[in-house]
Amino acid sequence: MSNPILLAPGPVQLHPEVQKILSQPMIHHRTPEFDSILKRVLENLKFLFQTNSHVYIHSSTGSGGMESLLVNTLSPKDRVLAIVSGKFGERWAEIATIYGAHVDRLNVPWGDSINPGQVEDYLNQHPDTKIVLCQACETSTATTHPIRQLGEIIAKTQALFLVDGITAVGAYPLQMDAFLIDGLVAGSQKGIMLPTGLSFVGLSAKTEKVMEKATTPRYYFDLSKEKKANQNGETFFSSSVSLIKALDFILLLLKTHGLEKHFADVKRRADFTRIMNAKLGLKLFSKSPSDSVTALLLPSTIDGAKFRTYLEDKYSVTVMGGQDQLKGKIIRIGHMGFILDDHLIETQFRLALALKDFNLLKDLDVNSYVNDCRKWLKDNPR
Amino acid sequence: MSNPILLAPGPVQLHPEVQKILSQPMIHHRTPEFDSILKRVLENLKFLFQTNSHVYIHSSTGSGGMESLLVNTLSPKDRVLAIVSGKFGERWAEIATIYGAHVDRLNVPWGDSINPGQVEDYLNQHPDTKIVLCQACETSTATTHPIRQLGEIIAKTQALFLVDGITAVGAYPLQMDAFLIDGLVAGSQKGIMLPTGLSFVGLSAKTEKVMEKATTPRYYFDLSKEKKANQNGETFFSSSVSLIKALDFILLLLKTHGLEKHFADVKRRADFTRIMNAKLGLKLFSKSPSDSVTALLLPSTIDGAKFRTYLEDKYSVTVMGGQDQLKGKIIRIGHMGFILDDHLIETQFRLALALKDFNLLKDLDVNSYVNDCRKWLKDNPR
Numbered sequence: 062m063s064n065p066i067l068l069a070p071g072p073v074q075l076h077p078e079v080q081k082i083l084s085q086p087m088i089h090h091r092t093p094e095f096d097s098i099l100k101r102v103l104e105n106l107k108f109l110f111q112t113n114s115h116v117y118i119h120s121s122t123g124s125g126g127m128e129s130l131l132v133n134t135l136s137p138k139d140r141v142l143a144i145v146s147g148k149f150g151e152r153w154a155e156i157a158t159i160y161g162a163h164v165d166r167l168n169v170p171w172g173d174s175i176n177p178g179q180v181e182d183y184l185n186q187h188p189d190t191k192i193v194l195c196q197a198c199e200t201s202t203a204t205t206h207p208i209r210q211l212g213e214i215i216a217k218t219q220a221l222f223l224v225d226g227i228t229a230v231g232a233y234p235l236q237m238d239a240f241l242i243d244g245l246v247a248g249s250q251k252g253i254m255l256p257t258g259l260s261f262v263g264l265s266a267k268t269e270k271v272m273e274k275a276t277t278p279r280y281y282f283d284l285s286k287e288k289k290a291n292q293n294g295e296t297f298f299s300s301s302v303s304l305i306k307a308l309d310f311i312l313l314l315l316k317t318h319g320l321e322k323h324f325a326d327v328k329r330r331a332d333f334t335r336i337m338n339a340k341l342g343l344k345l346f347s348k349s350p351s352d353s354v355t356a357l358l359l360p361s362t363i364d365g366a367k368f369r370t371y372l373e374d375k376y377s378v379t380v381m382g383g384q385d386q387l388k389g390k391i392i393r394i395g396h397m398g399f400i401l402d403d404h405l406i407e408t409q410f411r412l413a414l415a416l417k418d419f420n421l422l423k424d425l426d427v428n429s430y431v432n433d434c435r436k437w438l439k440d441n442p443r
Numbered sequence: 444m445s446n447p448i449l450l451a452p453g454p455v456q457l458h459p460e461v462q463k464i465l466s467q468p469m470i471h472h473r474t475p476e477f478d479s480i481l482k483r484v485l486e487n488l489k490f491l492f493q494t495n496s497h498v499y500i501h502s503s504t505g506s507g508g509m510e511s512l513l514v515n516t517l518s519p520k521d522r523v524l525a526i527v528s529g530k531f532g533e534r535w536a537e538i539a540t541i542y543g544a545h546v547d548r549l550n551v552p553w554g555d556s557i558n559p560g561q562v563e564d565y566l567n568q569h570p571d572t573k574i575v576l577c578q579a580c581e582t583s584t585a586t587t588h589p590i591r592q593l594g595e596i597i598a599k600t601q602a603l604f605l606v607d608g609i610t611a612v613g614a615y616p617l618q619m620d621a622f623l624i625d626g627l628v629a630g631s632q633k634g635i636m637l638p639t640g641l642s643f644v645g646l647s648a649k650t651e652k653v654m655e656k657a658t659t660p661r662y663y664f665d666l667s668k669e670k671k672a673n674q675n676g677e678t679f680f681s682s683s684v685s686l687i688k689a690l691d692f693i694l695l696l697l698k699t700h701g702l703e704k705h706f707a708d709v710k711r712r713a714d715f716t717r718i719m720n721a722k723l724g725l726k727l728f729s730k731s732p733s734d735s736v737t738a739l740l741l742p743s744t745i746d747g748a749k750f751r752t753y754l755e756d757k758y759s760v761t762v763m764g765g766q767d768q769l770k771g772k773i774i775r776i777g778h779m780g781f782i783l784d785d786h787l788i789e790t791q792f793r794l795a796l797a798l799k800d801f802n803l804l805k806d807l808d809v810n811s812y813v814n815d816c817r818k819w820l821k822d823n824p825r
Contacts (some may be wrong), residue, residue: 065468072469072684083685084466087454087638089761120640121663122502122680128663156662256469256685258502258640280538281503281510298504302454303465303638379471
């Protein structure tokens with residue numbers, strides 16, 4: 062099978078214009094040309110985060126941004142409530158523990174969404190809570206949490222509501238200010254459709270105040286240094302020039318296209334993926350599925366890890382498998398990035414062939430299935 | 444003046460093949476294709492560092508790598524000797540202080556090189572010293588330090604010798620094992636000729652042992668996590684796929700070309716720059732000039748910051764100015780990256796014109812000067 066397709070929950074397929082920008086000659090980060098790009102990017106990041114607050118850029122992966130939110134707000138022994146519903150909830154709880162927080166975990170079964178009442182109860186019982194951690198979308202289970210409701214509950218307390226929007230920002234509505242989020246982190250290789258290498262962190266006014274007093278030692282992720290540099294039109298460390306130039310393009314694209322329309326495009330891909338895979342007998346894993354990525358349960362009769370690799374090796378379709386307790390049980394198909402209808406149809410076509418190769422779907426007529434795929438997309442235009 | 448020239452001490456001009464690689468479609472970091480690239484890169488980084496030890500990759504700027512070396516080896520209250528000879532020496536001392544070390548600064552006048560005897564005396568007086576910090580090349584002053592001699596002195600003690608090779612690795616000989624370096628950090632956008640976004644950290648066996656007991660909290664820069672992931676053929680966090688693919692090309696290029704020959708090329712550019720600028724009346728600032736970057740004193744009669752900007756605006760040549768106490772006094776011309784002889788000649792040509800525009804070099808015949816430049820390069824071939 063010829064042209065490869067990458068539909069993972071990050072990294073994602075790049076827009077041709079992004080590829081072009083990444084191949085341009087290097088410019089220095091202390092030049093008027095870059096200054097004007099950085100200025101526009103910092104302004105447009107606010108638009109992306111739907112906030113009036115400053116949004117910071119780190120040269121790091123998304124996990125660096127998660128660490129940044131914590132080390133800038135934590136003081137050792139602070140009480141932290143970590144909502145843990147998958148691998149990345151685990152990670153954030155672990156980072157907070159390492160930096161000396163008193164961490165209570167609110168464990169949610171993988172694939173389930175948190176019940177906001179549980180968080181309310183906890184905060185009532187523990188009014189000394191300083192931070193609540195939650196994924197907007199838990200990437201490992203493709204599950205969303207009710208961020209807006211949680212925001213309303215947490216805003217009534219002294220606690221900061223820190224949200225991991227790495228597989229959400231740029232993919233579906235997550236309005237930092239309207240949802241009363243105090244700290245929001247995003248990553249470049251997901252909804253922002255760039256290569257890996259940048260993370261973004263937005264802080265509410267409530268958070269900026271806590272930051273001034275937080276005693277966790279920090280340097281690389283110290284946002285007060287970065288803020289001063291940004292105010293002078295610079296980044297504190299060397300800027301990741303190539304990625305920030307490409308980011309400038311993406312943010313202008315989203316502004317021109319409109320966030321609502323863009324989110325509708327991503328949701329359409331998610332809807333297509335769910336409906337068309339149901340026809341292949343693949344059921345949704347998550348009880349609260351995300352529009353950024355879909356997790357599908359594989360038939361228990363096949364070795365899921367083997368199947369994923371087979372799909373990649375034989376049919377050049379890269380989707381992700383399950384992690385930790387979901388290893389071999391699910392595949393995760395991403396809906397972010399530069400995805401054309403042809404990519405969607407081809408993916409379902411090759412997926413159907415692969416399932417047939419595994420002795421499933423014996424009665425499926427692949428041609429008619431592909432026609433169904435094409436028809437759905439035609440009937441549900443962008 | 445048409446085509447822009449970037450001769451800064453990082454970021455640097457990119458090899459055309461690197462530009463091409465950066466524009467390729469995205470691939471996932473959990474694919475056989477990337478696995479084989481990462482494996483080769485991790486092996487070839489040892490060659491670049493001239494070490495038998497493992498070299499780690501961070502998605503961060505060079506400063507992130509500096510922080511990594513410290514947080515992986517420090518325990519609070521450890522005694523640290525910081526050799527401070529410029530802005531980046533200051534930075535490393537500051538990071539160590541923030542992470543709770545007892546830091547003694549050995550201040551060296553900017554532009555001077557450290558006298559190893561001073562370090563020996565300090566270590567004799569303070570046998571409890573745990574870490575010595577030094578720049579191989581202090582980028583802000585374009586000055587090298589005698590790393591090999593320092594390595595011999597420090598190796599006799601319990602202290603770890605941590606070296607900032609950000610403006611050295613890939614530019615001139617800095618052999619981690621032979622020079623008895625315990626921790627060496629490099630950055631992608633300097634001698635390694637890539638965009639900003641990766642740092643590299645090599646640790647000696649002595650350091651790996653200290654790391655096991657170091658109590659500074661760390662997560663994003665925790666090398667023990669990264670080591671386990673690398674042993675499984677992965678990076679712990681999402682890999683910066685595009686940059687690592689380009690790194691693979693650069694490392695293969697250096698291996699094919701040979702480090703010695705490559706270093707000779709860089710040195711030839713440094714020699715050319717010094718000799719040809721002396722003819723323009725621009726003297727060397729540093730008493731121990733680096734082959735990676737040259738700092739030139741500007742005539743005190745002109746406003747140096749204005750001159751640098753003028754050279755950029757009018758003649759499209761980007762070099763760097765001085766930082767902190769050297770602001771407006773020097774320009775720094777980088778010798779790293781993809782630099783052809785034409786770039787060298789053009790830079791000198793435009794520099795001469797700019798100086799003339801500032802009412803200097805009234806008697807200089809620019810045409811004959813450019814001929815001298817061309818002749819030098821012809822007489823001193825690669």
